[in-house]
Amino acid sequence: MYTTTSPLPHDPPPAGPSAGLREWQRPLREQFPIITGHPGLAYLDSAATAQKPRAVLDAVQAYLTGCNANAGRGTYTWANRTTALIEETRERVKAFLGDPDPERSSVWFTGGTTEGLRTVARDWLVRELADGDEIVVPFADHEANHLPWLEARDLLAERGVRITVHPMPYQRDSRDYDLEALARLVGGRLRFVAVTHVHHVYGADMNVHRVREVVGPDVPICLDAAQSVGHLPLDLAALDVDFVVFSGHKAMALPGTGVVWARGRRGGAFRPGGWHGTPNTAGIVSLRAALDWLDAAGPARIEExxxxxxxxxxxxxxxLDAYEVLGCPLSLAADSAVQRRQGLVTFRHRTVRANDVGFVLAAHGLLVxxxxxxxxxxxxxxxSVRVSLHVYNTPEEVDRLLGVLSTLAGDRPGGGRR
Incomplete structure (x- = not known):
C-alpha cells in the first residue's frame, strides 16, 4: 500500500506547465495502459525506458497476428509486407529527424544506442583513421558514448595505427561543453568528434549545434540522441551532425530496437559489417508506430x-537544504534565465545514500x-537519484515526490527545520 505525503505548499503558486497544456496532456496520459493500470504508482524513470502508448501496443499486436514473417527472405504476401514495413520505417525515421537530404542518407536498425555507437566505432571509424589522427570524445557523459571510441583506438593499435583520443572539455560550473577549450584541440589531424545531445545526468541540452562552428565543415560528428529523440524536436539541418544514434525503447517503442542515421556526406559511406541476420521486425514496427504517436502529440509540446x-x-x-541538485546551479529557481533541464533532474541527499533514498521513494510508489x-x-x-519525466507524468506526481523528499530531509513543508 502506498502512502501519499502532502506536497510542499508554495507561495507564489508552484511553477510548472501552463493550464492550457494540462488540457492537452490529460487525454494523452490516458493512452498508456501501464500508467492508468497502476494509479498508486508514479513512474519517474523515463530516461531509462519510456512507457508505451496503446497505439504502439496495438501496432505490434496487429503485425504479429496479421503478417509476421521474415523480411527479405520470401516472395509471399506476409514476407513482402514485412520487408515493406522495414523500408517504410527507414523513411519514417528520416522524416521524424528532419533529414535535410534523405536521398543521400541511410538508416540502419540496431539493438539500441550502445550497439549503434559501437557499430559506428568498429565498422566505420576504424576505416577512416590513419596513424597520427586525433579524435575528441566525451569522458563525462554516458559510458556508451565513451567506451566504443576507446575500443576503436585499441583495435587500431593492434594494427599498428596510433591515434590520439582527446577528452571533450567541459565548463566547470554549467557542465556544458567548453567550446573555447574545444577550439584549442582543433587542428589538421582532428578527424572525428562524438557528442551527446541531452546529458543523461544533468538533463542539459549540450548545445551541439555550436560544435560544428568550432570544428569546421569537414570533421564528422556523431550524436548520441538517446535522451532527446521522443523528448524534444530535432532539426538535423541546424545540428549539422553526421551520425544520430538512439534507442527505440526510450522513444516509446519496444526494447531491442535502435537506430543509426548516417548523413553520408563526410567520410566513407557507413554500412555495418558482417552478415545481417533477421531484424527485430516487431521492434521496428513498434518504432514506426511510436514515431507516428510522438508526431501527433507534438515533440515541441512534449518538451514544453x-x-x-x-x-x-x-x-x-x-x-530543501538537505539536497544537492547536480548540474548547472544557476538553473534551479523557477525564474532562472538560464537553460532549463529537459525533464530530467538528478540530485543527492547530503547525508542519506542515494540507494536508500530510492528505496524510501519506492515504498511511497515513486519509481526513480x-x-x-x-x-x-x-x-x-x-x-545519485535521477527523476526523468515524460508526457504521462503530472504536476501532482512531482508535488507528491517533493512531499516525501521534504519529510526525508527533516524539513517542514515550505522550509525550516523540525
Whole structure:
C-alpha cells in the first residue's frame, strides 16, 4: 500500500506547465495502459525506458497476428509486407529527424544506442583513421558514448595505427561543453568528434549545434540522441551532425530496437559489417508506430510539458537544504534565465545514500533511478537519484515526490527545520 505525503505548499503558486497544456496532456496520459493500470504508482524513470502508448501496443499486436514473417527472405504476401514495413520505417525515421537530404542518407536498425555507437566505432571509424589522427570524445557523459571510441583506438593499435583520443572539455560550473577549450584541440589531424545531445545526468541540452562552428565543415560528428529523440524536436539541418544514434525503447517503442542515421556526406559511406541476420521486425514496427504517436502529440509540446515539470521539481528541491541538485546551479529557481533541464533532474541527499533514498521513494510508489547512472570515467563518482519525466507524468506526481523528499530531509513543508 502506498502512502501519499502532502506536497510542499508554495507561495507564489508552484511553477510548472501552463493550464492550457494540462488540457492537452490529460487525454494523452490516458493512452498508456501501464500508467492508468497502476494509479498508486508514479513512474519517474523515463530516461531509462519510456512507457508505451496503446497505439504502439496495438501496432505490434496487429503485425504479429496479421503478417509476421521474415523480411527479405520470401516472395509471399506476409514476407513482402514485412520487408515493406522495414523500408517504410527507414523513411519514417528520416522524416521524424528532419533529414535535410534523405536521398543521400541511410538508416540502419540496431539493438539500441550502445550497439549503434559501437557499430559506428568498429565498422566505420576504424576505416577512416590513419596513424597520427586525433579524435575528441566525451569522458563525462554516458559510458556508451565513451567506451566504443576507446575500443576503436585499441583495435587500431593492434594494427599498428596510433591515434590520439582527446577528452571533450567541459565548463566547470554549467557542465556544458567548453567550446573555447574545444577550439584549442582543433587542428589538421582532428578527424572525428562524438557528442551527446541531452546529458543523461544533468538533463542539459549540450548545445551541439555550436560544435560544428568550432570544428569546421569537414570533421564528422556523431550524436548520441538517446535522451532527446521522443523528448524534444530535432532539426538535423541546424545540428549539422553526421551520425544520430538512439534507442527505440526510450522513444516509446519496444526494447531491442535502435537506430543509426548516417548523413553520408563526410567520410566513407557507413554500412555495418558482417552478415545481417533477421531484424527485430516487431521492434521496428513498434518504432514506426511510436514515431507516428510522438508526431501527433507534438515533440515541441512534449518538451514544453516535461521542461515545465522539471522546473517545478528543481524549484521545490532548491527550497530543501538537505539536497544537492547536480548540474548547472544557476538553473534551479523557477525564474532562472538560464537553460532549463529537459525533464530530467538528478540530485543527492547530503547525508542519506542515494540507494536508500530510492528505496524510501519506492515504498511511497515513486519509481526513480538511484545508482551510478552509467557515468563514464570522468563523470560523477558518487551515486545519485535521477527523476526523468515524460508526457504521462503530472504536476501532482512531482508535488507528491517533493512531499516525501521534504519529510526525508527533516524539513517542514515550505522550509525550516523540525
Amino acid at each position: 510539458w516535461t521542461v515545465g515539470l522539471g522546473v517545478r521539481l528543481t524549484d521545490g528541491l532548491a527550497r 533511478r538511484a545508482d551510478g547512472l552509467c557515468q563514464a570515467r570522468a563523470g560523477e563518482s558518487e551515486s
